[in-house]
Amino acid sequence: MVIGIDVGISTTKIVGISSGEVISPLRIKATDPVTSLYGAFGKYLHTNNLSLKDIEYVMLTGVGSDYVSEPVYGLPTFKTEEFISNGVGAMYGSKKNRIIVVSMGTGTSLVRCNNDKIEHIGGIGIGGGTLQGLARLLLNTDDIRGLSDLAMKGDVKNINLLIGDISQQPISGLPMDAIASLFGNAKGDASREDIAAGIIWLVLLTAGQSAVLASIGSDIKEYVMIGNLTLLPLCETIFHEIEELYGVKLIIPKYSQYSTAIGAAMCHFDEKYKKIPVL
Numbered sequence: 001m002v003i004g005i006d007v008g009i010s011t012t013k014i015v016g017i018s019s020g021e022v023i024s025p026l027r028i029k030a031t032d033p034v035t036s037l038y039g040a041f042g043k044y045l046h047t048n049n050l051s052l053k054d055i056e057y058v059m060l061t062g063v064g065s066d067y068v069s070e071p072v073y074g075l076p077t078f079k080t081e082e083f084i085s086n087g088v089g090a091m092y093g094s095k096k097n098r099i100i101v102v103s104m105g106t107g108t109s110l111v112r113c114n115n116d117k118i119e120h121i122g123g124i125g126i127g128g129g130t131l132q133g134l135a136r137l138l139l140n141t142d143d144i145r146g147l148s149d150l151a152m153k154g155d156v157k158n159i160n161l162l163i164g165d166i167s168q169q170p171i172s173g174l175p176m177d178a179i180a181s182l183f184g185n186a187k188g189d190a191s192r193e194d195i196a197a198g199i200i201w202l203v204l205l206t207a208g209q210s211a212v213l214a215s216i217g218s219d220i221k222e223y224v225m226i227g228n229l230t231l232l233p234l235c236e237t238i239f240h241e242i243e244e245l246y247g248v249k250l251i252i253p254k255y256s257q258y259s260t261a262i263g264a265a266m267c268h269f270d271e272k273y274k275k276i277p278v279l
Contacts, residue, residue, distance in 0.1 A: 001050070002057045004265025005037060005072075006085070006258070007064030012036040013258050014044050017265040024048050025258040033064030041072060060278070061085040061264040068278060077278040080267045082260065087111045087118035088273065089263025090224040093253025098220055100211050102250075103260065104128065104227035108207040110214050116272060121214055126206045128229055134199045139192055148232050150196035159198030161185040178245060179205065200234050208242045208250060221248045226259035 001023065006013040010030060016023035028043060030036035037060075045051065058077040060068060062085075071077040090101040091113055100121075101111040106129035112121045128144075135147050161184030164176035182202045186195075211223045225239065230252045239250040255262060267273040 001055055002059060002265045002268045003041070003044070003055055004059045004085075004261040004263070005040065005061070005065075006082075006261035006264060007033050007037050007060060007062040007068065009033055009064050010036060012040040012062075012064065013261045014040040015255070015258050015261045015265060016044070016048070016050075017262070017268075022255055022258075022262055025255055025261065027257075033067045036064065037068065037072070057268050059264040059268050059275070061260060071278050078268070078275040079278060080264050080273060080275055083109065083111050083120040084118050084273055085260045085263035085267060086226065087113045087263065088266045088270070089259035089261070090226055090253065092262055092266050093226075093255060093259055094222075094224045094251050096222055096224065096251070099222045099224045099251075100215050100220055102207055102211045102223055102225045104204075104207050104225065104229040108210065110211055112215075112218075112220070114220075124206065124210050126203055126210075128203075128227070131199060131203045131229070134202075135196075138195050138199065147196050148200065148234070150193050151200045151234055152197075154191065154193030154195070154197030156194070156197040156201050157185070158190060158194040159183055159186045160201060175245070182206070197234070200232060201238060204229065204232065204235060204238045205242070208239055212242065212246045212248055222251060223248060224251045224253060224259075226253070226256045228257045230256040 001016045001018045004015050013027045015025040028040035030039050055075055058072045058075050060079045061082045065079050086101050086103045091097050097115050099113050103109045104127050107125045107127040109123035110121050112119050135141050160179045161181040163174050163178045163180050
């Protein structure tokens, strides 16, 4: 088995790849990346009844991997670039090889995959960190699951300004229910449910639309969405609106929240991707 580990500052995601299949992905939170890494590795071995001799290679990626300076438990350990891992993992999960990968983490990064060529093309400072920050400021909560539950009961039309609110007819082909301004219709007495819906719409719509706009001039029309935010139930509604507006396809692959760890592991099997040994 090859282990892929996406090491964050406080959260680590780990998967095993055996015979080309993803085995039992899991995530661990801790106070620092090294503790998170070793906690995740130990739990993974225990949960899957594995020993160190069952592991052939360990593949690391993510910002927290910089804190790892020695092989994990003495096993052959390598580091891979995070953007490459994003691309490889997204292509594996979607079974597509001409895509833009939208990695919704603390912020949002965009990676273009064109068969063998994977390149980081930019990103925006809006993502999960934005979601949490606005939730703290506006709703005094850090509970993202609770925020999502509130949002499902809210009406985002009470928060966002639509084309139909400012015009009696479509503008430049935009439908009347297209959003003219995020939070442009918010009132001072908006309900917690409506505010929660507005926050999630702001983050997910901005991330999705940024990817579509970044691909203008190319013939890529498929976007693979990865990261923890893909687990939000409102993704289905918001991404469908983007698809209808732009004539594109937004794909959430299986294990989307573990896609970067999967990509790190899959890099082991392809000589095209640079792997730096941890000695």
